[in-house]
Amino acid sequence: GGNFFVNDKTTEWCPIIKDPIGTPVGIKPGRVVWVWNPDATSSVLKGYWWESRNNNQEVIDQMFSSGLKALTGEKNDSMAWERLFKYFNDIHNKGEIGYQHGEKIAIKINMNNCWAYGNPYTHEDNDRDASPYVVKALLRQLINIVGVAQEDIIIYDASRPIPNWFYNQVAPEFPDVHFVDAEGGATGREKVVASNKKIYFVDGTIRTLPTCVTEADYLINMPLLKMHPINNGVTLSGKNMFGTWIEPVEDIHEYHESGQIMGNPAPQVDLLAHEQIGGKTLLYIGDGTYGTLKDHKTIAKFQTYPFNNDWSNSLFFSQDPVAIDSVMFDFLNAEANPIEGSQNYLHQAAEPPASTYDPEGDELYLSKSLGVHEHWDASVDIFSPDRYSGPSQNGIDFVAIGKEYASPAVVILVPKENYLYIAGREIAPLPVTVIIGKISIEIEVNGLSEVEKVEFYIDDNLKHTDYEKPYTWLWDEASFLAHTIKVIAHYNGNTISSEIKVWKFF
Incomplete structure (x- = not known):
């Protein structure tokens, strides 16, 4: 049913700054940690961006640790994870308990550009998809610090293949981790399996969730810092979950486009509100090591301070999907020109309209805010927490790490x-x-x-x-x-x- 959609010509717009809407969530409600280190990548690339010589695993691991500690307010990685699991289990009425041996963790990576004419597993190009090094930093934490068994971790994208250039950088260190993708067409890649659970989108589309999601106890959502070519939009935590169902994605594109008009329902909200998807997400990790500005595949150097004509070299951490996407949106908006409607889903998620979203199809409509949305004040130093309204104003609690590397x-x-x-x-x-x-x-x-x-x-x-x-x-x-x-x-x-x-x- 596409008939309830309104059309609207987009115009240049200026975001209203520091005007938070919605309810911040998380241990530190609404906290988003931005970690920047220009040494994460090589500014002059040799070969493709994803080759190991262009990425500094040690720096990325350190950035990861800094981000986790700042997100939770804990002094070491182990305590940070303990705090995240206890918070999650507490709000899911399981009691204030940490990770339990045998619980499964599914990690949604973004492989959106991996579909090639010919063999997508062996195809190589410079398109921006999930970084094996950021994923490895996460796996090292879960396996070596939290103590999760490798076989209880699933890395997945249900809508795309997971190609060899990615798999071969990650699997040797973690041979028992599961890699689940659309086709299961190469060594170590398992084909996604349909569960009996569905997601019911507002536009009437019904999609089937994969068992790797429904059988998981926790999800980790790993979006990329990317623009999207559909109407000059963005693709962040909300859009990353388009790879979380079995059937083709195309049927939802009309709804996605109409969701880019202010006030319309948006499919990202169905996903973030679903008990099996957003409801199961322990942590959001934004991989901004290489951002894209023209489209969702071409990496681009960022010109603003502190990037100064270098790759974006950033990681983002949050428990609040609306807040992290709002921050990543502001970083993109400073460099590119996403349309106003591309952040409509953040307004919808922060303040969901009544009787609209029922993603489980159980007639229990989404009524509570999924997180806090606001836009930064660009006149304030980018490393200052005052760039956003902060906890005292129920806004985004922004923590920036990396000022020591900044220079004019x-x-x-x-x-x-x-x-x-x-x-x-x-x-x-x-x-x-x-x-x-x-x-x-x-x-x-x-x-x-x-x-x-x-x-x-x-x-x-x-x-x-x-x-x-x-x-x-x-x-x-x-x-x-x-x-x-x-x-x-x-x-x-x-x-x-x-x-x-x-x-x-x-």
């Missing part, structure tokens, strides 16, 4: 590395940066409140000095072949610089 930088926004520009317009990605005709060079200075001036150089010749924002210079002189654009920002007697090599014609 001058970032060249235009031209971007490895793009073709014609008459100043960005046309397409290329192996090198090519400029045909004139171009307006655009600069951002990150992490400094006072900037004296910005100088623009071509091949060490000063061409222009700009004393106020926005820092731009129109390079319109005819020139040919290889050149270096260099920009220098002056502040308090210091300078920072940045440069890019380009090919220019005319």
Whole structure:
């Protein structure tokens, strides 16, 4: 039934800042921990992003530990997990008990881009899917710290294959962990099995849940920090659960699109509200080691402070699905331009309308808030808890880790590395940066409140000095072949610089 959907043309919008809605959940209600460490990945990649040489497992493991401790307020990893399990079991009326031997944990990873013409198991590309290194950091914690038996852990995506490039990085260290996917078409991959449990979506679609989910005692939801090409939306914790049913995903896409209109029901809420899905989720871990900004597969460098033209190198931790998706949304919104309606599901989840969501089909409608939603105040330091309203205002309790690695930088926004520009317009990605005709060079200075001036150089010749924002210079002189654009920002007697090599014609 698609007929109750309204259509609405999207326009540019500015989020209302620090206006929390919904009820924060978790040990520290509404807490979201953002851990940033620029050493998590190599800024210059060799080969594909998922190769081990481009990822620092030791740093990712440390980030994981820091995030867990900050999320729970505990001083070591073991106590942090104990606290998470006790909280979960307590609110599920099992008593305040920790993890019990033999209980099963299912981990939802995002393999959305893994469907290839030919053999999807052996296919390799640079599309962004689950990181084997972030998953390994989680497995090391569960197996080595919590003491979960390997065979009681299931890594799954019910809608996609789990390819060899991922499996081969993870399985050797943990040979008894189960890998469950859509096809079970390669060594160690088990085909997903239908249970007798269903999810009833608001639009009338009914889907079957897999046994790896219904037989699990706990779920861990591991979304990626990604934009999504459907109407320029986002794909975070809510959308990650689209890989949690047996039948094809396509039938739900119409509902997904209508859910991007403010005020409409949204399928992410059916999923987060379902007792077998959101109801079973112990922890949300956002993998932002490499974010995407144009679509859901192409990794992109982030330009804002503190990223300064590097990969996003971030992990996010929360027990509140609405809060973690709100924070990851704000990080994407600072760099890209998701439509207003792409965060409609967060409004719906924070304040569910009456008699709308009945995902179990038992006529017991969702009536309580699933978490807290708000948007940050970008004028506050990104490492400050005051970026959000905080616990005193029933808002997001934001904890940022990694300030010691942050430094000011001058970032060249235009031209971007490895793009073709014609008459100043960005046309397409290329192996090198090519400029045909004139171009307006655009600069951002990150992490400094006072900037004296910005100088623009071509091949060490000063061409222009700009004393106020926005820092731009129109390079319109005819020139040919290889050149270096260099920009220098002056502040308090210091300078920072940045440069890019380009090919220019005319």
